[in-house]
Amino acid sequence: MSLRRRVADLVYGLYDKRLIQQAAGRRPRHVGVVLDGNRRWAREAGFTDVNDGHRAGARRITDLLGWCREAGVEVVTLWLLSTDNLQRPEHELGPLLAIITDVVDDLAEPANPWAMQIIGALDALPRETAARLVEAARRTEGKTGMKVNIAVGYGGRREIADAVRKLLQQHAERGTPIEELAEVLDVDHIAEHLYTSGQPDPDLLIRTSGEQRLSGFLLWQSAHSEFWFCEAYWPEFRRTDFLRALRDYAIRHRRFGS
Numbered sequence: 001m002s003l004r005r006r007v008a009d010l011v012y013g014l015y016d017k018r019l020i021q022q023a024a025g026r027r028p029r030h031v032g033v034v035l036d037g038n039r040r041w042a043r044e045a046g047f048t049d050v051n052d053g054h055r056a057g058a059r060r061i062t063d064l065l066g067w068c069r070e071a072g073v074e075v076v077t078l079w080l081l082s083t084d085n086l087q088r089p090e091h092e093l094g095p096l097l098a099i100i101t102d103v104v105d106d107l108a109e110p111a112n113p114w115a116m117q118i119i120g121a122l123d124a125l126p127r128e129t130a131a132r133l134v135e136a137a138r139r140t141e142g143k144t145g146m147k148v149n150i151a152v153g154y155g156g157r158r159e160i161a162d163a164v165r166k167l168l169q170q171h172a173e174r175g176t177p178i179e180e181l182a183e184v185l186d187v188d189h190i191a192e193h194l195y196t197s198g199q200p201d202p203d204l205l206i207r208t209s210g211e212q213r214l215s216g217f218l219l220w221q222s223a224h225s226e227f228w229f230c231e232a233y234w235p236e237f238r239r240t241d242f243l244r245a246l247r248d249y250a251i252r253h254r255r256f257g258s
Contacts, residue, residue: 156219
């Protein structure tokens with residue numbers, strides 16, 4: 001290892017310790033992450049195949065989950081594929097789905113302590129892909145560690161529409177008149193049918209790559225979330241970046257409308 005590298009590691013190590021101290025106290029229970037910038041990273045790095053960016057990004061996911069565990073985060077939601085992404089040409093979508101299913105299989109390894117849940121419109125995915133994702137999540141059932149939501153084929157508007165559809169179907173089966181349902185329907189009824197039902201809403205949402213928008217990520221659940229946008233592309237996202245997000249979250253005063 002070069003002298004410059006050793007000095008850089010030392011400096012970042014000291015800086016990380018300072019960030020940890022600054023982030024002490026209030027920590028997010030639920031962190032959502034938009035893993036953005038894989039394709040742009042690949043192009044700028046000189047790769048001719050953008051899927052090399054997705055592969056590099058996939059290798060960062062276990063690191064992130066480890067950082068979240070260290071920070072005491074209870075729930076992590078990772079957005080790997082949107083409903084819009086499903087419109088990509090097959091020569092790009094096919095390899096991307098293969099990368100996603102491979103990384104989810106890896107995350108389901110017995111040595112990993114987290115329990116996984118797949119969220120999104122699974123019926124919009126190829127049948128084999130959906131089956132592999134569901135089976136991988138099933139293998140993590142019973143684990144008592146951190147909860148990890150893997151959002152694949154996910155869209156915030158689609159989630160809300162699915163929640164309302166489930167709610168209506170449930171009451172139709174009970175024979176509830178639509179007029180009676182309209183009288184009692186409130187936000188809690190819809191929230192009970194979201195993909196993340198039973199989980200705390202995200203306290204902190206992180207998006208990489210410099211884009212400063214949510215693009216529909218956890219649209220309903222993010223009403224009171226804190227947002228943190230990072231310039232780094234996802235494959236370049238470091239522990240230092242994560243600690244900066246925790247520090248900024250810790251010093252913000254959350255009023256919740258009061």
